[in-house]
Amino acid sequence: MTSILTVQQVRINEEIDIVHVRQAVREVAVSIGFSLVEQTKLVTAASELARNTRVHGHGGEARIELEKADDGTTTLRLVFSDKGPGIADVDLALTDGYSSAGGLGLGLSGARRLADEFDLRTAPGEGTTVSVGFRARKPARR
Amino acid sequence: MSATSVVELQDVLLVTIQGELTDEDAMALQEELTTNVARSSARGVLIDVSGLDLVDSFLARTLHDIAGASALLAAETVVVGMRPEVAITLVELGLTLPGLGTALTVADGLDRLNGSARRR
Numbered sequence: 001m002t003s004i005l006t007v008q009q010v011r012i013n014e015e016i017d018i019v020h021v022r023q024a025v026r027e028v029a030v031s032i033g034f035s036l037v038e039q040t041k042l043v044t045a046a047s048e049l050a051r052n053t054r055v056h057g058h059g060g061e062a063r064i065e066l067e068k069a070d071d072g073t074t075t076l077r078l079v080f081s082d083k084g085p086g087i088a089d090v091d092l093a094l095t096d097g098y099s100s101a102g103g104l105g106l107g108l109s110g111a112r113r114l115a116d117e118f119d120l121r122t123a124p125g126e127g128t129t130v131s132v133g134f135r136a137r138k139p140a141r142r
Numbered sequence: 143m144s145a146t147s148v149v150e151l152q153d154v155l156l157v158t159i160q161g162e163l164t165d166e167d168a169m170a171l172q173e174e175l176t177t178n179v180a181r182s183s184a185r186g187v188l189i190d191v192s193g194l195d196l197v198d199s200f201l202a203r204t205l206h207d208i209a210g211a212s213a214l215l216a217a218e219t220v221v222v223g224m225r226p227e228v229a230i231t232l233v234e235l236g237l238t239l240p241g242l243g244t245a246l247t248v249a250d251g252l253d254r255l256n257g258s259a260r261r262r
Binding site for chain 1: 236
């Protein structure tokens with residue numbers, strides 16, 4: 001049986017909350033033995049997605065989950081959800097360089113590239129939930 | 143939470159960024175630095191990022207914009223000391239920052255700025 005455990009939840013309202021999300025993600029990534037490069041990718045993806053939640057979703061929350069599969073692999077998953085306006089054109093939002101807020105337009109597409117798994121659920125008026133998963137290369141040491 | 147210092151070293155502004163920067167901190171730095179370049183007539187800006195364990199797209203854009211504004215004020219910007227894991231992540235994110243001068247150490251960065259001054 002695959003088990004999923006939520007290890008941390010962080011509210012995203014103020015700008016400083018983006019920093020709180022990064023710190024929480026770093027802490028969990030270190031605790032399950034991700035390498036420095038993997039930690040940096042995780043924290044960077046978290047920073048991009050937390051900013052999206054705050055700016056586009058008008059706030060929401062980040063959930064940090066650990067998924068353990070039967071074969072002993074662990075996946076660290078970050079789930080960002082908001083009740084904002086949602087995304088009308090998902091393909092456009094995932095295009096490199098497309099920005100609706102004057103940014104570089106690399107937040108969503110870049111986070112997708114950094115992660116091993118990516119999932120986006122959204123509809124106009126229904127909010128947005130983005131999740132990115134990073135697989136631990138070795139069985140987790142706990 | 144973050145500690146940023148700006149030191150004038152002859153005609154170069156040496157900027158050290160450390161710790162966790164919020165987006166607001168990054169924007170404040172850009173404004174302060176650009177004002178400083180104009181006031182001091184610096185011909186170079188050296189930004190030491192060796193104390194940063196993360197550069198995301200917002201901060202990368204800020205560095206790029208600092209270099210752009212400084213160039214308009216006749217100063218060259220060199221980013222020094224980027225950690226390898228940060229460089230790997232930036233490239234994967236899609237940010238190679240073309241046009242942004244880089245060097246591995248502060249000493250190399252100063253050499254680069256002095257070299258380009260001599261070529262002028």
